[in-house]
Every structure is written in structure tokens, then in C-alpha cells.
Amino acid sequence: MATLEIRDLRVAVNTEGGAKEILKGVDLTVKSGEVHAIMGPNGSGKSTLAYSIAGHPKYTITSGTVTLDGQDVLSLTVDQRARAGLFLAMQYPVEVPGVSVANFLRTAKTAIDGEAPKLRTWAKDVNEAMSRVSMDPTFAQRSVNEGFSGGEKKRHEIVQMELLNPKFAILDETDSGLDIDALRIVSQGVNRFSSQGDRGVLLITHYTRILNYIKPDFVHVFVNGRVAAQGGAELAENLEAEGYDKYVQADREQNAAQQSVQNGREKLVAGAVRT
Ligand SMILES: Nc1ncnc2c1ncn2[C@@H]1O[C@H](COP(=O)(O)OP(=O)(O)OP(=O)(O)O)[C@@H](O)[C@H]1O
Numbered sequence: 001m002a003t004l005e006i007r008d009l010r011v012a013v014n015t016e017g018g019a020k021e022i023l024k025g026v027d028l029t030v031k032s033g034e035v036h037a038i039m040g041p042n043g044s045g046k047s048t049l050a051y052s053i054a055g056h057p058k059y060t061i062t063s064g065t066v067t068l069d070g071q072d073v074l075s076l077t078v079d080q081r082a083r084a085g086l087f088l089a090m091q092y093p094v095e096v097p098g099v100s101v102a103n104f105l106r107t108a109k110t111a112i113d114g115e116a117p118k119l120r121t122w123a124k125d126v127n128e129a130m131s132r133v134s135m136d137p138t139f140a141q142r143s144v145n146e147g148f149s150g151g152e153k154k155r156h157e158i159v160q161m162e163l164l165n166p167k168f169a170i171l172d173e174t175d176s177g178l179d180i181d182a183l184r185i186v187s188q189g190v191n192r193f194s195s196q197g198d199r200g201v202l203l204i205t206h207y208t209r210i211l212n213y214i215k216p217d218f219v220h221v222f223v224n225g226r227v228a229a230q231g232g233a234e235l236a237e238n239l240e241a242e243g244y245d246k247y248v249q250a251d252r253e254q255n256a257a258q259q260s261v262q263n264g265r266e267k268l269v270a271g272a273v274r275t
């Protein structure tokens with residue numbers, strides 16, 4: 001069994017006005033066999049969390065830890081993280097003109113396994129993975145994501161996940177922009193992956209409709225750079241009915257209280273200096 005553990009993770013991005021803190025102390029533990037859904041308002045830091053775990057250079061970890069079975073993930077390079085068993089399906093998959101899907105998948109598989117996949121079985125594996133998500137085999141010869149529709153890009157992410165078969169898959173809005181049939185197809189892919197039993201899934205989503213197909217063991221509400229609430233699948237249903245308002249409000253009140261404690265301290269210090 002494997003464990004991905006995130007402790008008090010704080011992350012900043014560089015902006016023109018200096019470093020801006022986005023993640024403000026994230027605690028989250030995903031064990032193999034579990035599906036965790038993360039839901040939360042736009043801009044709350046969900047993608048920042050995904051990218052920080054994967055090792056995107058834009059994000060600076062200011063404190064906290066991410067470990068995979070006790071191994072420090074944050075000290076690893078991006079490719080070492082992939083070899084350690086982490087996979088990220090991006091919210092906005094990037095286009096790579098000039099690199100065919102077939103070449104890309106084979107290169108990624110070779111890098112992760114440390115040896116080239118067997119020629120005889122590999123072509124069949126790729127074809128099958130593509131047909132499982134209803135991608136025409138001709139996509140293998142096209143440049144990675146170039147000119148793919150939104151839904152085709154997302155299905156291609158699932159093909160990668162299934163072929164690379166990581167220990168933990170972080171899926172950032174893989175359900176966004178999918179038509180009804182594609183949503184079912186993508187969900188089936190995620191379920192196939194997680195039903196292996198020793199795989200963990202972190203599913204970032206805005207929509208409870210994907211949770212009709214994929215039953216999460218845990219749901220986390222992400223607000224303003226941290227986990228504001230967690231529960232079981234029923235929490236997603238409550239969110240659908242009630243929205244994020246109560247969590248956003250509670251976060252504001254908590255921040256205001258912290259600010260006033262801070263102001264009080266500063267006044268005390270200023271008073272002590274004067275006397
Ligand atoms: N370079 C930057 N300069 C300023 N702010 C930034 C920068 N990069 C990211 N941010 C901010 O970080 C916050 C978190 O962004 P992130 O993409 O993680 O949110 P999210 O929860 O994934 O949102 P969504 O649901 O819309 O995908 C946003 O407010 C975003 O504007």
C-alpha cells in the first residue's frame with residue numbers, strides 16, 4: 001500500500017508585485033485504493049496544489065512537506081516524481097507541435113519504466129487504450145494535443161494515465177468540457193485505474209455529475225488555499241445544493257480574527273516600546 005501525504009503545504013507564485021501566497025497550509029493524505037475529490041471556488045488554489053505536487057517550476061514551496069511512502073517528493077525533479085509514481089492530468093493540456101502522440105507515449109513509458117516497452121505488445125496496448133476512450137487510432141500519428149478538441153485532450157490524458165499506470169493520479173478537471181458520452185467514458189477509465197486496488201486518485205472537479213460515475217471515498221472543500229472542510233460523498237451533494245458561501249464566509253471570519261489578533265499584538269509591542 002502507498003501513501004501520498006501533504007502536510008502544512010504553503011506555496012507562493014512570483015508576480016510582478018512580488019511573491020503571492022496561494023496555498024496557505026494544505027493537509028491531505030491519499031492512500032492507495034482511495035478516491036479523493038477536491039472541490040472549491042475558482043482561484044482557490046486547486047490547480048496550484050496539483051502543479052506543486054507535480055513539480056511545476058512556477059510555484060515556490062515556502063514550507064511544508066509532500067511525501068510518497070515517506071520519501072520527500074519536493075526534493076525530486078519532475079521526471080523523478082513521475083518515476084516515483086505520480087501522474088498529473090492537466091486542467092489545460094499543452095500542445096506539443098511536431099511530437100506525435102505515439103512517440104510521446106513511448107518516450108514517456110520508456111522514461112518511467114527505465115526501459116523501452118516491448119515493440120510487439122506496445123502498439124497493441126496503445127491501440128487498446130485509445131479505443132477504450134473512443135479515440136480513433138489515427139490520433140497516434142497526430143501532434144500531441146495540437147488541434148485536439150477540448151474533450152479529445154481530456155481523453156488523451158486518460159490514455160496516458162492508463163498506459164503509464166502511476167501509483168497516484170491527480171486529475172485536474174479532467175471532466176471539464178466533456179460531452180455526456182465522453183464523461184461516462186472518462187469516468188470508466190478512472191474507475192478501471194482505481195479498481196486495480198493499489199492506486200490512489202485525487203480528482204479535482206467542479207461538477208457533482210462526474211461523482212455519479214466515480215464514487216469518492218472523501219470529498220474536500222478547498223477555500224482560499226486550504227482545505228476548509230472534508231467529508232464523504234454526501235458532502236458533494238450538500239455543496240451542489242448550498243454552494244461554497246458558508247465556507248467562504250467562515251474563511252473570511254477566520255482571517256479577520258487572525259488579523260485583529262495580529263493588530264492587537266502590534267499595538268502591544270508599540271505600547272511597550274513607548275513606555
Ligand atoms: N502569476 C500569477 N500572478 C498572480 N496570481 C496568480 C499567478 N498564478 C496564479 N495566480 C493566482 O493563484 C490563484 C489560484 O489559482 P489556481 O489556478 O490554483 O486556482 P483553481 O482553484 O485551480 O481555480 P479554477 O477552479 O478556476 O481552476 C488564482 O487567484 C490565480 O489568479
Ligand SMILES: [Mg+2]
Nearest residue numbers: 046047048091
Ligand atoms: Mg484549476
